[in-house]
Amino acid sequence: xxxxxxxxxxxxxxxxxxxxxxxxxxxxxxxxxxxxxxxxxxxxxxxxxxxxxxxxxxxxxxxxxxxxxxxxxxxxxxxxxxxxxxxxxxxxxxxxxxxxxxxxxxxxxxxxxxxxxxxxxxxxxxxxxxxxxxxxxxxxxxxxxxxxxxxxxxxxxxxxx
Amino acid sequence: xxxxxxxxxxxxxxxxxxxxxxxxxxxxxxxxxxxxxxxxxxxxxxxxxxxxxxxxxxxxxxxxxxxxxxxxxxxxxxxxxxxxxxxxxxxxxxxxxxxxxxxxxxxxxxxxxxxxxxxxxxxxxxxxxxxxxxxxxxxxxxxxxxxxxxxxxxxxxxxxxxxxxxxxxxxxxxxxxxxxxxxxxxxxxxxxxxxxxxxxxxxxxxxxxxxxxxxxxxxxxxxxxxxxxxxxxxxxxxxxxxxxxxxxxxxxxxxxxxxxxxxxxxxxxxxxxxxxxxxxxxxxxxxxxxxxxxxxxxxxxxxxxxxxxxxxxxxxxxxxxxxxxxxxxxxxxxxxxxxxxxxxxxxxxxxxxxxxxxxxxxxxxxxxxxxxxxxxxxxxxxxxxxxxxxxxxxxxxxxxxxxxxxxxxxxxxxxxxxxxxxxxxxxxxxxxxxxxxxxxxxxxxxxxxxxxxxxxxxxxxxxxxxxxxxxxxxxxxxxxxxxxxxxxxxxxxxxxxxxxxxxxxxxxxxxxxxxxxxxxxxxxxxxxxxxxxxxxxxxxxxxxxxxxxxxxxxxxxxxxxxxxxxxxxxxxxxxxxxxxxxxxxxxxxxxxxxxxxxxxxxxxxxxxxxxxxxxxxxxxxxxxxxxxxxxxxxxxxxxxxxxxxxxxxxxxxxxxxxxx
Numbered sequence: 001x002x003x004x005x006x007x008x009x010x011x012x013x014x015x016x017x018x019x020x021x022x023x024x025x026x027x028x029x030x031x032x033x034x035x036x037x038x039x040x041x042x043x044x045x046x047x048x049x050x051x052x053x054x055x056x057x058x059x060x061x062x063x064x065x066x067x068x069x070x071x072x073x074x075x076x077x078x079x080x081x082x083x084x085x086x087x088x089x090x091x092x093x094x095x096x097x098x099x100x101x102x103x104x105x106x107x108x109x110x111x112x113x114x115x116x117x118x119x120x121x122x123x124x125x126x127x128x129x130x131x132x133x134x135x136x137x138x139x140x141x142x143x144x145x146x147x148x149x150x151x152x153x154x155x156x157x158x159x160x161x
Numbered sequence: 162x163x164x165x166x167x168x169x170x171x172x173x174x175x176x177x178x179x180x181x182x183x184x185x186x187x188x189x190x191x192x193x194x195x196x197x198x199x200x201x202x203x204x205x206x207x208x209x210x211x212x213x214x215x216x217x218x219x220x221x222x223x224x225x226x227x228x229x230x231x232x233x234x235x236x237x238x239x240x241x242x243x244x245x246x247x248x249x250x251x252x253x254x255x256x257x258x259x260x261x262x263x264x265x266x267x268x269x270x271x272x273x274x275x276x277x278x279x280x281x282x283x284x285x286x287x288x289x290x291x292x293x294x295x296x297x298x299x300x301x302x303x304x305x306x307x308x309x310x311x312x313x314x315x316x317x318x319x320x321x322x323x324x325x326x327x328x329x330x331x332x333x334x335x336x337x338x339x340x341x342x343x344x345x346x347x348x349x350x351x352x353x354x355x356x357x358x359x360x361x362x363x364x365x366x367x368x369x370x371x372x373x374x375x376x377x378x379x380x381x382x383x384x385x386x387x388x389x390x391x392x393x394x395x396x397x398x399x400x401x402x403x404x405x406x407x408x409x410x411x412x413x414x415x416x417x418x419x420x421x422x423x424x425x426x427x428x429x430x431x432x433x434x435x436x437x438x439x440x441x442x443x444x445x446x447x448x449x450x451x452x453x454x455x456x457x458x459x460x461x462x463x464x465x466x467x468x469x470x471x472x473x474x475x476x477x478x479x480x481x482x483x484x485x486x487x488x489x490x491x492x493x494x495x496x497x498x499x500x501x502x503x504x505x506x507x508x509x510x511x512x513x514x515x516x517x518x519x520x521x522x523x524x525x526x527x528x529x530x531x532x533x534x535x536x537x538x539x540x541x542x543x544x545x546x547x548x549x550x551x552x553x554x555x556x557x558x559x560x561x562x563x564x565x566x567x568x569x570x571x572x573x574x575x576x577x578x579x580x581x582x583x584x585x586x587x588x589x590x591x592x593x594x595x596x597x598x599x600x601x602x603x604x605x606x607x608x609x610x611x612x613x614x615x616x617x618x619x620x621x622x623x624x625x626x627x628x629x630x631x632x633x634x635x636x637x638x639x640x641x642x643x644x645x646x647x648x649x650x651x652x653x654x655x656x657x658x659x660x661x662x663x664x665x666x667x668x669x670x671x672x673x674x675x676x677x678x679x680x681x682x683x684x685x686x687x688x689x690x691x692x693x694x695x696x697x698x699x700x701x702x703x704x705x706x707x708x709x710x711x712x713x714x715x716x717x718x719x720x721x722x723x724x725x726x727x728x729x730x731x732x733x734x735x736x737x738x739x740x741x742x743x744x745x746x747x748x749x750x751x752x753x754x755x756x757x758x759x760x761x762x763x764x765x766x767x768x769x770x771x772x773x774x775x776x777x778x779x780x781x782x783x784x785x786x787x788x789x790x791x792x793x794x795x796x797x798x799x800x801x802x803x804x805x806x807x808x809x810x811x812x813x814x815x816x817x818x819x820x821x
Contacts, residue, residue, distance in 0.1 A: 013505060014513055021521045024557065025528075038550070041533075041543035059545055075683035075764030095681055096395070096761040096772050099324075099742040123396075 039110070045087040047113075054113045060089065060121070061108045069103050082107060082119070093121040164229050167217025168308040171258075174210035174265070175298040177203050181291030185284035189356075197284035204268035204287050207294055211265040215249075215258055218307050222249050228314035231255060231307045237320035237738045239709045247331035248321045253455065253471075254307035256334060260451075261297050263342040267371075268294070271346060278367070285353035286346075293345055296478045304471045320738035323710065329389035337382030337409055341447035343375025344416060348444035351437045352486055355493040360433040365426035368440060370797055372423055375443075376416040377793035383409050384786035395731075395744035395759040397679070397774050399782065402551040407530045408450030414523040415443035418516045425509050429574060431501040432513070434494045439520070441490060445483045446523065452479055453530070504576035511569030518562040525554045556610065563617045563667070566660060567624030571631070585631045589623035614671030621664035625657050655796030662788030669781025673754070678775045685768045693775035695721040695756060700728075702760070702769065710736040710743075715760035715769060717747065726751070729758040731771075755779050 040058040042050070052058065060082055068081035077094045080103075091109055101107060101124060109121035181203025188196025218231070222245050227233040235252045236245060244251075250259040268290040275283050301307070324330070350368050354360045386409070391399040400406060419439045425432040452475040503509035529546045536544050567589060571582035597616030601608060630636065632653070633645035678693035686701035700716035712734040719726045729747030736743065747758040754777035761770035 013510075017513070018517050018521075021517045021558075022524070025521050025525045025554070039545050039547055041545050046542070071764070075768060075770050076681060096759060096770060098394075098396075099744055 041108075043084040043087075044082055044089040045084050047089055047119075048087045052113060054115045054117075057110075057112050059108055059110050060091070060119055061106070062089075064101070064103050064105055064107050066103045082109065089119050090117070091119045091121050093124055095124070098124055163217040163220045163226070164308040164310060167214040167221075168306065170210040170213040170217065171298060171302060171306075171308075174207050174214065174261070175295065175302065177206040177210065178291045178294040178298060181207065182288050182295050185288040186356075189281050189284055189288075192281075194280060197280050200284040200287035200291070201272045203291060204265065204272050207291065208265040208269040211258075211262045214308075215262045218255060218258060219246065219249050222246065225318065226314075227316070227318050228311055229307075230309045230311045233311055233315050233318045235321055236318040237709070238317065239738065240321060240326070241708055243328070243331060244321055244326045247325075250334055250338075251321055251325050251331075254301070254305045256338070257297060257301050257305055258307055259335065260338055260342060261294060261301065263338055264290070264294050264297060264345060267342060267346050271349075275367070282353060282357055285356050286349045289349040289352045290345065293349070293482070296482070300471075300474050300478065304474050317738075320709075320736070323734070323736035323739075323741045323743050324393065326709075326736075327389060327393055329385050329393070333382055333385040333389060335382075336378050336385060340375045340377075340379030340382055340409075340416070341412060341450065343371055343378060344412060344419075344440075344444040344447050346371040347375070347419060347440040348486070351440035352489065354437060355486075355489050358493060358496060360426065360437060360497060362427050362430055365423045365436065368436070369420055369423035369427060372416055372420040372440070372443070373793050373797055376413065376420055377790050377797070379409065379413040379416055380786055380789050380793070383413060384783055384790075388783055391779075392746045392748055393743070395746050395772075397677070397746075397757060397759075397772070397776065399779070402529075402546075402548045404530050405454050407526050407551075408453045411446040411523045411526050411530075412443055412450060414519050414526070415439060415446050418519040418523070419443050421512050421515050421519075425512050429501050429503060429509055431503055431509055432516075434497060435516070437494060438490060439516070441483075441486045442520075445479070445486075446527075448475070448479050448482060449527075452476060503574070506572060506579050507577045508569065508572045508574045511565055511572050514565045515562065515569065518558050518565075522554065522558045525558065526551065529554070556613075560613065560617060563621050563663070566663070567620050570628050570656065570660070571624075585627050586624045589620050589627050592623045593617070593620035608675055611671055611675040614667060618664045618667040618671060621667065622661055625661045625664065629657055650799055651795045652799040655792040655794075655799070657792070658795060659789045659792030662785040662792060664785070665781050665788060666785030669778050669785060672778040673776050673782070676777045677779075680773045681770075682773075683764045683768045683770050685766070690773055692773045693754075693777075695719055695726070695775060697729075697756075697758065697773050699769070699771065705732065707734070709738060710734045712745075713760065715747070715758070715771065717758045717771075717773075719749065719756050727756065729756060731758045731760045733760055733762070750780050753777060 040052075042052070042058050042060055043062050044060070047058075047060065062082040062084045065081040065083045065088060068079075070079045071077070072079065077092065078097060080091055080093075081088045082091050083089075091111075093109065093111075108125040109119065110123045110125070111119055111121040114120050181200055184203075185197050185200035188194070188199065218229075220226075221229045221232050222236055223242070225232065225236060225238045225245070227236075231252060231254050235255075236248050240248070249255045268287060271290070272283070272287055275286075278286075347368050350364065350371070354364055383406075386406070387399040390401070391397070419436065422432050422436045422439055426436050452472065455471055455475060529550050532546050533544050536542065567586055568579075568582050571577075571585055572579075593616045596619040597612040600615050601612045629649070632649065633642045635642045680690055680692045682690060684690065684699040686699055689696050689698045691697075696719065698718045698720070700718055702713050702715045705712040705714045712732040714730050714732045717729040717731070719729060727749040729749055731747035732745040734743045734745060735741070744759055747760075749756045754775055757774040757776055759772045761772065764770050
């Protein structure tokens with residue numbers, strides 16, 4: 001009888017510890033939902049459609065528009081436009097651009113809009129891929145895309161599927 | 162010719178695996194020893210066929226046989242030999258073939274080393290392992306055949322992604338795969354134990370080395386990957402909480418939990434049901450990782466080439482493996498004999514605490530990784546879960562784990578005394594508190610998390626030392642301490658070294674995250690920039706030519722404390738096949754930290770944009786990982802694990818008793 005009691009006690013202890021730990025984890029997740037941890041992944045037309053407020057942190061994905069790339073006098077600040085063909089957004093970034101950064105190529109940047117509607121990027125992510133086409137940065141509807149570079153990239157991306 | 166031979170070998174391997182996955186079960190059910198023994202022959206046959214297929218693909222890569230699609234898309238004649246060979250597993254199809262090779266190798270090892278295991282149990286294990294081989298072979302043959310031909314054959318191949326042409330990354334995938342696949346053995350043992358209806362200490366004795374081996378390889382694979390990211394990607398970071406990184410981290414956490422809980426099964430015959438579950442979960446997480454990486458369902462910076470058909474196949478396979486084993490668990494686990502008892506304060510309890518925190522952490526990482534998928538599935542748009550979430554989770558869940566880790570090894574099995582353990586670790590507590598306080602004071606406050614992390618690291622390192630000191634009675638009987646010191650077993654050294662390794666990693670993470678100095682600027686030749694007290698003088702750039710790339714190499718002379726320390730030579734490479742830029746950071750490790758320079762692009766008038774860092778104690782990350790690996794290997798090499806397997810008839814009867 002005593003053995004049974006101890007066994008129950010032990011199980012109770014283990015279970016309560018596990019429950020406490022899981023509850024802590026859930027709490028953590030709930031907290032994170034309200035914080036900076038969660039960022040939306042948007043393309044320029046989403047940004048326009050949702051009228052994202054200035055200062056809200058999000059990830060911007062799309063293609064670097066051909067002919068939009070320029071470097072400022074200081075040699076460190078870059079301006080370029082990210083497009084999904086339906087809409088275009090100006091981006092400003094200070095830092096070293098990743099190796100795969102190229103006009104007409106897919107890019108993912110992280111940051112927030114300033115009050116002038118320019119996306120101030122804190123990071124620019126390079127995507128690397130066995131076939132050198134970053135999926136997920138392509139415009140959602142490749143058909144409506146008329147951008148020549150984007151079209152070529154989209155063809156390359158979708159031909160493999 | 163070699164291609165067809167490889168393809169044919171794969172088909173033969175599938176047939177052998179199908180036989181091996183079914184017949185031994187029939188044999189076990191009927192008690193037919195001849196059918197059961199077929200399992201052993203089957204795994205050897207599978208292994209031979211896998212070697213044959215893998216050699217065929219390697220041969221195609223080495224000889225640059227571009228009539229094979231896989232070689233044409235991933236190789237190039239001018240590529241150095243190392244990368245021709247590593248190109249075999251550097252692509253989707255080849256990596257799966259490598260996976261199968263390891264899967265069959267481990268199956269054959271279990272058969273070879275496991276002749277002392279009861280035949281019925283061994284045949285079940287090998288049959289489950291063969292079933293996994295069937296799944297992967299079907300995946301290869303139906304969706305990702307590496308031996309498809311290309312007609313007409315191109316004259317030259319596309320080349321391997323230059324980012325992957327790196328010694329660090331050449332061995333990163335195979336290490337991870339050895340880890341993932343090592344967990345398949347734990348899985349097969351767990352499922353076999355459920356089928357046989359009994360878990361014995363002997364079972365744990367078998368599972369633990371495999372879990373340990375898998376964990377060692379996962380540790381190495383993850384460390385190599387983060388090291389590669391650190392020096393090759395040039396953004397100074399080493400871990401991004403990217404889905405693909407998490408995919409390797411979750412099995413690591415589960416394997417760490419498993420190798421600890423298996424100790425409890427082995428020594429105390431307790432936590433049996435939980436350990437079985439953990440073995441299933443650990444391998445499921447490995448499969449899930451493969452699914453995440455190969456299907457492209459989550460938006461990752463790694464973004465491997467993806468294909469929905471492959472994703473669906475892996476998802477189905479994942480469903481069968483996880484669903485099937487979980488259903489079996491739900492059905493059979495309650496029927497197993499109850500586990501041994503232990504007190505609230507005991508080594509067992511400490512290991513339970515370890516398991517709870519490790520598995521909760523794995524669960525939180527899983528939620529964070531899959532959350533974007535659910536959000537997208539419910540049409541709420543695309544989101545990403547960023548590093549702050551995971552960092553917070555790590556801080557909250559790992560802090561109590563590390564506190565417990567300092568005390569756990571000091572507690573006795575079954576019923577320990579807190580007071581005794583506490584007496585031993587009081588100095589560690591004092592040192593840790595002092596260290597944390599000094600850090601806050603020296604940096605004029607504001608670094609609460611850093612102080613906690615630093616204090617925890619010191620606490621862990623000090624308590625590992627005190628544990629060894631108390632084991633050899635350094636204070637009570639110093640005269641005989643050396644004799645006791647020499648008697649410490651390899652398993653104990655392994656534990657201490659691995660735990661200390663965790664402390665060293667924590668130290669590196671805390672210090673490098675908090676005190677890295679970074680300077681982004683444009684420099685002309687002759688300019689000097691001072692970063693964290695080190696003077697970086699830009700000497701200019703020079704063109705460099707490699708075997709399959711050209712580069713711009715920058716030269717930075719670094720002076721500190723009045724003397725010239727080194728010249729850093731970061732490069733900006735342009736590979737020719739395919740045309741692509743890569744960054745090679747210039748790194749010079751000092752004991753205090755790493756000097757790190759990256760060169761950007763020409764900014765006109767001879768100026769270049771550069772990024773300079775001083776990263777204090779960052780080498781501790783890789784040193785700590787190495788300590789963990791050596792600790793694991795020491796523990797694996799312990800004499801008791803190698804020859805301690807019971808051979809007596811009594812014990813063999815004990816393990817088969819449940820099935821009879």
